[in-house]
Structures are given as structure tokens and as C-alpha cells.
Amino acid sequence: MTMAHGTFDNTVDREFPPIGWLATGALGAVIVGGVLMAAYAPRRAPLGVATGLLVLGVVLLAAAWTLLLRQKNFAWRTFSKVFRWALLAYAVTSAMIEFAFVRDHTTGAPLVLVTLMLVVFATSVPTSIAFTVARYADPDH
Amino acid sequence: MSEVTQNAAPPASHGAPGERPKIQVVPLKGLPVVAVAVVFVAVAIAGNWTWALMFCHVVGGGLWTGVDLFVGLVIGPILGRLSIPARAEFSARFMPKMVIIMPTVVMMTLASGFQIARKLGNLLASSPNHAWLIASFIVVGIMAVIALGVLEPANIAVLFEMNKPVPNGERIGRLMNRFIYTAGITGLMQVATLIIMTRVATQ
Numbered sequence: 001m002t003m004a005h006g007t008f009d010n011t012v013d014r015e016f017p018p019i020g021w022l023a024t025g026a027l028g029a030v031i032v033g034g035v036l037m038a039a040y041a042p043r044r045a046p047l048g049v050a051t052g053l054l055v056l057g058v059v060l061l062a063a064a065w066t067l068l069l070r071q072k073n074f075a076w077r078t079f080s081k082v083f084r085w086a087l088l089a090y091a092v093t094s095a096m097i098e099f100a101f102v103r104d105h106t107t108g109a110p111l112v113l114v115t116l117m118l119v120v121f122a123t124s125v126p127t128s129i130a131f132t133v134a135r136y137a138d139p140d141h
Numbered sequence: 142m143s144e145v146t147q148n149a150a151p152p153a154s155h156g157a158p159g160e161r162p163k164i165q166v167v168p169l170k171g172l173p174v175v176a177v178a179v180v181f182v183a184v185a186i187a188g189n190w191t192w193a194l195m196f197c198h199v200v201g202g203g204l205w206t207g208v209d210l211f212v213g214l215v216i217g218p219i220l221g222r223l224s225i226p227a228r229a230e231f232s233a234r235f236m237p238k239m240v241i242i243m244p245t246v247v248m249m250t251l252a253s254g255f256q257i258a259r260k261l262g263n264l265l266a267s268s269p270n271h272a273w274l275i276a277s278f279i280v281v282g283i284m285a286v287i288a289l290g291v292l293e294p295a296n297i298a299v300l301f302e303m304n305k306p307v308p309n310g311e312r313i314g315r316l317m318n319r320f321i322y323t324a325g326i327t328g329l330m331q332v333a334t335l336i337i338m339t340r341v342a343t344q
Contacts, residue, residue, distance in 0.1 A: 010309050024290030031285050035278045038255065041264050082297070085167070089244065092179060096252050100186055104259055125289045132294035133301045136312060 022064035023128040029057035030117040075137035086126035094118040171241035201249030213328020295319040
């Protein structure tokens, strides 16, 4: 990293752990879980496999955030700004999907699973977007 | 994320800071249209309104497939042959529109499509369309991971990069390569969607 206090060298790409890829992996896990749940609708999907995929998604997303929170000299202001707007957009999308499931009388454990998968979905995409933007931004001083 | 919109000039690779207008990452003028689409889809689902569901699915799906095919197989290869400043100038005008259009048409298509499938009984294991629908879920799942996890972060990062006083042209080129390749993949996957959907409609 070539950065003096108060200056930012935009010609150099800093090295980061695979935070974006972990968030994308979490997204992939819950999308596979969602496809599985949808494939069985209106029957009850095998909840064990869906739960396993949800847990995988949560673990990958938690790993992404753990690595992210350990970053020093990071553009947190930029990350926060992008994350909040993206979270708003994906919360609306997730709410629409949740609404469709509730409207179709999905209840009990399947609804809880779908809801938690949507939480991972609505968090992982903004994490990936905000990290990709912030990694190239001027770090907070 | 929203800034004042004006015409964007191509960024210098590593030149001196110029007086370039800011790019509006999310075009605010488009948000009322998005809100109308969201409310319309919600009303269609709430009322199980066949015409409205079909309208959302056909309009959303047609636009989604058309845009993906055109961008992936026509715009993408052209973009790949342009110089980095030319790519950047094109992207400054093109990508903010995609940021608004694509999530909206995808949301319209998927939400209404799932509801239609339930309503028509295509989700039942006994339906002749069941296997085709599962295939479409898989195709959409792959496209979603590529579009949301790889393509969209790169697109938005390009727009932020171009708003810097001295944008890094090499970085913009690299992020745009990600866009060009992933758009090509989703374009090809839309061919699979066309085959699946025409099979479902004619079984």
C-alpha cells in the first residue's frame, strides 16, 4: 500500500482477503437453497438440505464480515454509504419474495427457512457491492 | 449513491484531475417507475390477478431476455474492442440505466412467474411442465449468482471509479472485462430460458 497520511494513491490496488467472493458464495448457497425450496413447492422441501445450505450461507457471510471488520485503513464511509442504499434495494426485493411465499400460505419451518435465506440474500449482495466499491476508495483517516 | 447528473467525459488513465461532471450512480428520475412496478406486482400477487401476473411476467421476462441477449452478445463484444476511455464514456451513460432497469425487470419476472406457476399447477410434480420449471429455476439461479455477485458489484465500482478526481483507467478496464464476460454468459443462458419457456407454453 502506498499511502501517506492525507493522500491517496489511486494507481495502486491494495490486497484484500476474498471478502467479495465469500459474500458471493453465501449468495450462491441461499440461491441453491431457494431453488430447492421452490422446486418442491407446494410440497414440503427436504428441510435438512435446505437448512444445511442456509447454514453454509450464514457461515460464508459471517466469515466475510469477520475479515471485513478486521480491515484497517479501509474506506468505511464509502462502504457504509453504498451498503445502506444497496441494502434498501435488496430489502425491497426480499420483501416481495417473502410476500409471495406468505401469500401462498407457506407457514412454519419452511417459512422460517425462506425468511432466513432472504436475510442472507438481502445482506450478501450489498456486502459484495459495497466491498467492491470501497476497496478502491480513499481509506478513512 | 446519487449525485448530480450531467454528461460524463471519459476519464484519463492517470492524468491530472480534470473538471469532470459527476455520474449519477442511481438515476433518481427512474425510481418512481420502479415504485409503480413494485406496487403493480404486489397488487397482482395479492389479488392473484391472472392478466396482471401474465403482463408482469411477459413484459418483465421479454425485457430481461432481450436486454441480456443484446448486451451479452452484441454490446459486450463491441465494448471489448473499444479503447478504455471509449468504454468508460459508454459505461458512464449506460450502466446507471442498467442499475435501475435490470433489478426491476428481474423482480417483475420472477415474482409474477412463480405465482403463475402455482396458479396454473405447473409446480405440481404431476405436471408435464414440472421438470422444465425446475430447469428454469436452475438457469435463473446461475444467472442470479453471476449477475448479483459478480456483474453488479463491478458495474457500480466502475461508476464510483469514474467519479474520482483521477480515475484509474487500467482498473476500469479490468472491471469492465468482468462485465463483458459475465454479460456474455448470462446472454447465452437466456437462450436456455427461451427454449424452456417456449416448451412450458406449448406442452
